[in-house]
Amino acid sequence: MVTDEENELDPQHHPDLRRLGRELRRQMEDTLDAELHAARAAARRRRTVRDVLLAAEDRREVVLVTTLDGERYRGTVIAVGADHIELHDGEIRRVVAADTIAVVTLP
Numbered sequence: 249m250v251t252d253e254e255n256e257l258d259p260q261h262h263p264d265l266r267r268l269g270r271e272l273r274r275q276m277e278d279t280l281d282a283e284l285h286a287a288r289a290a291a292r293r294r295r296t297v298r299d300v301l302l303a304a305e306d307r308r309e310v311v312l313v314t315t316l317d318g319e320r321y322r323g324t325v326i327a328v329g330a331d332h333i334e335l336h337d338g339e340i341r342r343v344v345a346a347d348t349i350a351v352v353t354l355p
Contacts, residue, residue, distance in 0.1 A: 300352055301328045311335070312353040313344055 304311050305325040313321045313335065321342055323335030333349070335342045 297349060297352060298328060298346065300354070301325055301333050304352075304354065309355055311355075312351075313349055314351040314353070315344065315348045316350045317348070 301311070305328050308324055308326075310322060310324050313323075313333070315321075321335055321337075321344060323337035323340075323342060325333060326336045326341070327334035329346075331346050332343050333346060335344065
């Protein structure tokens with residue numbers, strides 16, 4: 249049988265170590281949350297228009313693309329190439345040159 253005195257000497261059961269363990273776990277969780285937030289923010293800052301369009305393609309999102317000459321095209325992103333995107337609006341498949349895109353509006 250383990251006595252109370254033996255429990256207090258056992259590092260696994262010492263009350264100060266339990267409290268310290270809880271505090272260290274909380275600090276580690278806070279640190280991991282902060283690092284995850286920073287990593288997501290850094291990824292958003294490095295993201296290109298092509299990255300946004302690739303994500304829209306993966307989600308089959310409808311986007312509104314405005315070109316440098318003011319033309320607007322709405323459609324589902326069905327492909328993102330090295331120098332173009334393909335939009336489908338239900339009737340027409342449209343290829344838009346990437347270097348002509350001024351604005352991409354997401355839902």
